[in-house]
Amino acid sequence: MKYIFLLGLSLCLSNYAYAERINIVGSTTVLPIVSQAAALYQQSHPDVQITVSGGGSGVGIASIIQGTSQIAMASRETTQEEQAQLKGKVENIIIAADAVAVAVSKAVFESGVHALSLAQIADIYKGKIRNWKSVGGVDAKILVIDKEASRGTRHVFAQAVLGSSHARAAGASLISGSNNEEQAIISRSNQAIGMLSNAWLNDSVRGIDVLVKGQAIGPTLQHVRDGSYPISRGLHILIPIHASQNAKDFVHFLSSKAGQNIVQQTGYLPVL
């Protein structure tokens, strides 16, 4: 009995010793792609153990700088300060693209708010427009959801709408974190507006069109591809140049045909 136990223990340990662990941290927008890819990749590579966790683009990039993860996910460009710290040490690869949708609660959409101009959205986030009535909806206050400053979606949205990635949003009534949290808050409310990757929209969280020169453009992959949707972005993978071969292989897998299929299945725009 004792020997069986010891044998089992040593087997566990040997397994643990041989499997290389790869930690991937960062954007919750990129996370669905990478976690699905990791599940598929591990089937053919049992010697690699991949852990994927969120936290936000800023957290991912910080973890690469501090060396606490092997691969980072980011849904925005790196800032100048980050570039200074990463220069020459990290490879930055775009594996997909998506649209940052202006997401509203189902009730708002159904009350008639189907499109807003960037100026109107900016006024909502600055606190100048506080009621849905002013933009064609019913008489209800606007629940303005801002995101944590470290989130990639926040950078891209604020850059496009407010003019700077760290602009203040005085009209914000709530701060949320991950895509999950944002989606949950918008779907539970009847009067919310927020920012969400197009892949996270559903029946109770609707993306509205953005008016560009009088033309309503929806947050669809088609409009990301032709460049007409104004709030779109690349989804990045950051990997240190001196990363292990296994980590590099996994990143190659993301850019391969199979990886890009997963990008499409999860609702993002492939880059291949």
Added chain:
Amino acid sequence: MLKIIRFGYLIALFSIAALLWFLVVNTWPFWAEFGLSSLWLDEWFPYESLYGLLPALVGSAWVMMIAMFFALPCGLAAAIVGSELLSKPWQSTLRLSVEILAGIPSVVYGLIGLWILLPWLQNTFDLITGHSLLAAGLLLAMMILPTIMVMSLDALRFVPQEQREAAASLGLDWNTRLITVLLPQAWPGIRSGVLLALGRALGETMAVMLVVGSLDKMPSPIYNILEPAQTLTSRIGREMGEAAFGSMHFSALMANGLILAIISMLLSFMVLRQRKAAQR
């Protein structure tokens, strides 16, 4: 044996000293640059080097007070019922269930708050969102209730039987016995429970972060507890991941942590002092 115990004692002492040293060293750049005046500045916006701590301090104070306002009467009442009115088997059932309540992880409370408390508050007060200081306070009340109840229960049970009998033989009715004999006798123990519970309310992060709204703004007016706000812990939880180690932002977040540590140490000292006073 004694040596090992002494060694453990030294390790405990050392880790407390190391923790304080770490906090002070890491917050030093912040205090040097902004000084104590940031305690009463009301704007926090790291990207413009604004580090006012007041909104989060006020938020933390509010959630502690709200939690205590609801948890103290309920916990005390439950303890009185548990020690004075229930029969032995029911007493242990009550105690067991409260101890189970104390063992539930805080994120579970947070999720309960998110899915039940927030919609309820939103409908009841006709709010734009349920995220608020009140939500955080109510959730914390539920979380600290077991601490207050168990400590008060023990304190009441340790009131000597002779005291009860003497009071009864004087012909005092139940109310008078409770107010003039039982509660004053048990008060030191109850107070310890309250202080420990305050410590927990102050330090709780996950549950508070999920329901408080994390909006860095002074409640306006200051007694408005129905709007989203920020506490010291929820701010650290939201921003720590991004702050680069060694940056001013990091140092400022550490200052939030130092304030938390100082307040909870003060609470512990208060527990200690009155225990000594009770022994005398």
